[in-house]
Amino acid sequence: HTKNNGRNGFSVYRPDMNPMGKSQVQLKNELWRALYHNELRLFYQPKNDAGSGQIIGYEALVRWQHPVRGLLSPDKFLPVAEKSGMIIQVGEWVLNEACRQLAIWHAQGNTELSVSVNLSALQFEQEMLAQVVLNALTTNNVPPEKMILEITETTAMRSPKETIRILTILKEHGIQVSIDDFGTGYSSLLYLQSMPASELKIDRAFVREINNNHTDTRLLAMIIELAKNMNLNIVAEGVETEEQQRQLTELGCNILQGFYFSRPVPPEQLVLPEIMVKPPAQVKLDLVPDTG
């Protein structure tokens, strides 16, 4: 069997996969229940403009409020969701919920905010992906320009032609694309140039090394320089210290994200940006010259 088995839309079983163990099967069944009983949650982490510090959007990160095991992070259940193919349903829920939240922020006056949603490789094997994304946007009446889809460098490399085809459709509708965890995979910036992306997210591994490893920092500087020439927004993820914030800004990252600014939090705990809309000019009727 080749690694390309099951590239036909909704196929979920791959001969090259390890079969799921008993506990994984149980988790999968529980995940079905979780979808029905609305146990999934989206937490949000702000993305800050490096220059002004202004919040420009939020990344949605999925959690599972498990009735017995408590709040589960994605690494506890996304692998099973991927393995079982349920990531398709989970992903659709995430897209809809993120758009619903975006509509709320916009209705509150923060119409400049964007939302970033992570997509898994399996979602890209879904013929209908573009339609699923567009449905979520139109149902919630939010502008496609404010939706950023994050795909990892590794996902983008898996079936490059098909990925580019789907991303091109999405881009034609105004949706933005971000290459997540950049620097961890094996793609080249040259390949990246053929991707309809508008953003590059530098992996946390680089950010962590910025003060320790001179070679990594030089490499990072080069990546940023090239990405800038490609007109990409450059996001640094996993910024934890003021020092990292300063250095990454100096290196040319224009968007920063990380615990230094905020951990991912549920929407009710979010600090929303100050609304930048100017108050309407006061109409002073008594100053209207009397022409009578």
Ligand code: C2E
């Ligand atoms: P990611 O998209 O690269 O998200 C960044 C991860 O790093 C998040 O972990 C976030 O909580 C964490 N993080 C953010 N800032 C910092 C920091 O300053 N320091 C440290 N140490 N960590 C930081 P999380 O929420 O556990 O998500 C892990 C991964 O799970 C995500 O990585 C993403 O690949 C995946 N994921 C999360 N939500 C979804 C989803 O809705 N759909 C899909 N397909 N994948 C998701």
Ligand code: MG
């Ligand atoms: Mg991400």
Ligand code: MG
């Ligand atoms: Mg990332």
Ligand code: MG
């Ligand atoms: Mg990551």
